Amino acid sequence: MKAVTWYGKHDVRVEEVPEPEVTEPTDAIVRVTLAAICGSDLHLYHDEIPGMLPGTVLGHEFVGVVESVGPAVRAFKKGDRVVGTFHIACGHCRACRRGDYHQCERGGVLGYGLAFGNLPGAQAELVRIPYADVNLRPIPAGLSDEQAIFAGDILTTAFGAVKNAGLRPGERCAVIGCGPVGIFAIQSAQVFGAAKTLAIDLIEKRLALAERLGAIPIDAGKSNPVSRVMAETGGEGADVVIEAVGGSQTLELAFDLVRGGGRISAVGVSAEETFAFPLMSSFTKAIHFHLGVANIHRDIDATLALVAAGRIDPTVIISHRLPLEEAPKGYRLFAERKATKVVLIAG
Ligand code: NAD
Ligand code: ZN
Ligand code: ZN
Numbered sequence: 001m002k003a004v005t006w007y008g009k010h011d012v013r014v015e016e017v018p019e020p021e022v023t024e025p026t027d028a029i030v031r032v033t034l035a036a037i038c039g040s041d042l043h044l045y046h047d048e049i050p051g052m053l054p055g056t057v058l059g060h061e062f063v064g065v066v067e068s069v070g071p072a073v074r075a076f077k078k079g080d081r082v083v084g085t086f087h088i089a090c091g092h093c094r095a096c097r098r099g100d101y102h103q104c105e106r107g108g109v110l111g112y113g114l115a116f117g118n119l120p121g122a123q124a125e126l127v128r129i130p131y132a133d134v135n136l137r138p139i140p141a142g143l144s145d146e147q148a149i150f151a152g153d154i155l156t157t158a159f160g161a162v163k164n165a166g167l168r169p170g171e172r173c174a175v176i177g178c179g180p181v182g183i184f185a186i187q188s189a190q191v192f193g194a195a196k197t198l199a200i201d202l203i204e205k206r207l208a209l210a211e212r213l214g215a216i217p218i219d220a221g222k223s224n225p226v227s228r229v230m231a232e233t234g235g236e237g238a239d240v241v242i243e244a245v246g247g248s249q250t251l252e253l254a255f256d257l258v259r260g261g262g263r264i265s266a267v268g269v270s271a272e273e274t275f276a277f278p279l280m281s282s283f284t285k286a287i288h289f290h291l292g293v294a295n296i297h298r299d300i301d302a303t304l305a306l307v308a309a310g311r312i313d314p315t316v317i318i319s320h321r322l323p324l325e326e327a328p329k330g331y332r333l334f335a336e337r338k339a340t341k342v343v344l345i346a347g
Contacts, residue, residue, distance in 0.1 A: 003057045003124035004035075004327040004344070009047035012331050014324065017057060020120060020128035025072035028132030030082060032346040034145040035123045035324070036061035037334050038086070038153055039179050040269055043246075044112070045331050048271035051114035059123025060086035060110035061153045063145045064347070066136075073132045081139040083304070084129055085296040086110060086153040088119060091134035101134075101297035123327060125346055137300055140308040146343065150184070150314045151303045157267055157294035158184035158244065159303050162192050164290045165240040165265035169193030174229050174238035174257045175215070177245035178206040180317045180341045181267060185242040186215045187312050194240075198232055200225045200253075203337055209316065220253075229257045236260075243268050248275045255282065263288040317341040 003017045020029055038061050043049050066080045076082065089096050089104035096104050108117015110127065120128065129135050139148040150156075158181050167173055173189040175182045178201035186197045190213075199210035200218045207217035218228045229238055237259030243250050246268025254264045255278045264287060282289065306312045319340040322330045330342035 001125040002324055004059060004121075004324065006044060006052055006056045006058050007054045010045060010335075012045065012058060012328050014327055017124070019126050022068055022070045023128070024130060025070040026131050026133065027070045028073055028076055028129045028136060029067040029069075030062070030064040030084065030122075030127050030129055030136070031067045032062050032064040032122055032124060032127055034063050034149055035059045035344045035346055036149055037123075037327070037330050037342045037344070039181060040112075041331070042335055043269055043271060045335055049113060049115070051116070053114065056111065056113055057120040057124050058111040059121035060112065061149060062122035062127065063139060063149045063152070064127070067126060069132060075133045076136055076138075082136040083139055083148045083152045084110075084122065084127075085135045085137075085300060087293065087296060088117065088130050088135050089297055090131050096134075099298060100295065102293045102295040123324065123344060123346075125324070134297070137304060140304055143304075143308055146315045146318060147307050148304065149343065150180070150317075151300050151307065152296065153294075154181050155184045155307075155312070155314050156296045156299045156303045157181055158242070159188040159191075160294050160296075160299045161185055161242050161244070161265045161267045162188040162240070163299065165242065165263040165288075167192040167194060167240045170195045171239035172196040172198065172233050173240045173242065174198040174200065175242045175244060176200045176250045176253055176257075177243070177268065178203070178210045179244065182242070182244035183209060183213065183317050184312075184314065185244055186210055186213055189240070189242070190214060191306060191311055196232065198229055198238065206340060209340065213316070225253060226256045233259065237262060239263070240265065242266075246270050248272055251275055252278070255287065258285070258287055260285040264290065266291040267294065318343055321345060
């Protein structure tokens, strides 16, 4: 079968690889119809994540049709249309029983290398999904592949970030980064009832999309985002700040933007090991700070329901639709910020 494979910095290829097979009774094989390139794949593309082996099949955002299932799979059968969660959970370990699916003791991330379970990814014609009953969801009737795909990762990541921040109706939410995750954070903040969403980025096109969705755009390259957010919040700062870039620079900015008693929720992936935490000011301002990998299983049913109800249109971010064979071009366009979101048509 054809699959997108990783060979090092800025080197992804489309190759013939062996087809996956059911190896555990709880596995399903999914025939991928649509896969996306995630901002997290860019960290691999820039060779920032340790533990990648040359030839690793990439990709963790996908929808498809169930091709075959192991004998222990109860919820799915051949022919079912499904969306998959980007991280795999077993459903039975101590963490999963607690609802911390992102901390599963047997878990991993599809297509993210040795440090994340060494699971082949979904930018391929077929993908093996372990614990299929736990990690797949049926696509609600009437939803297209493009409407469903992001529930398995970035839409639910952004929604969960806003939920983790405890955003209440009438609050003001600043979103740092208007990539696909930031755009979905804006849409999620509006669903949670934000009175004002402030969108910070450096790219005009992405800010324009944020503005079309009802946010106030702030170009951090042209104006000081701290003074702009202060001006928009009566000098207080944002009630909630969502960090959707990754790295210490934008984390520092989040602490500057948040009001006293406010909440920061950061979902950007950081390759840096440490970060100089603003200890004294966070103490005196009594800041809540939440950081981490998303818990997709906790929130995916909610995001699918919101999309099905027409409350969130996730297709607004798609700028490029390419055949799987053109994945290297898709990675290049996304890395060069010439594409907002690339989806790969696999079948
Ligand atoms: P992206 O790279 O397309 O978006 C990042 C955006 O940040 C870009 O629009 C860029 O212009 C903007 N940006 C960069 N520097 C900035 C600065 N100094 N100030 C303001 N804006 C700046 O990626 P994405 O798909 O939107 O993903 C965003 C982040 O979320 C990535 O780090 C990704 O790995 C991460 N992510 C995390 C999870 C999770 O589980 N926590 C899940 C999915 C994605
Ligand atoms: Zn992702
Ligand atoms: Zn588990």
